[in-house]
Amino acid sequence: MKNKRMKIARIENDLSQEQLAEIVGVSRQTIGLIEAGNYNPSINLCISICKALHKTLNDIFWDE
Numbered sequence: 364m365k366n367k368r369m370k371i372a373r374i375e376n377d378l379s380q381e382q383l384a385e386i387v388g389v390s391r392q393t394i395g396l397i398e399a400g401n402y403n404p405s406i407n408l409c410i411s412i413c414k415a416l417h418k419t420l421n422d423i424f425w426d427e
């Protein structure tokens with residue numbers, strides 16, 4: 364399942380995949396895979412992404 368909420372939050376924060384990747388300490392490809400739904404990030408990575416995007420875990424990763 365694609366993570367559209369993460370992509371939208373990233374765009375709202377005016378960040379490219381590369382910029383977000385640099386902030387959280389992963390490759391741009393990892394961010395792309397998460398957004399495409401092809402990678403299941405660790406809880407620590409989820410928390411780092413949420414902090415960088417000023418969102419909660421529920422906002423970005425919780426299934427509706």
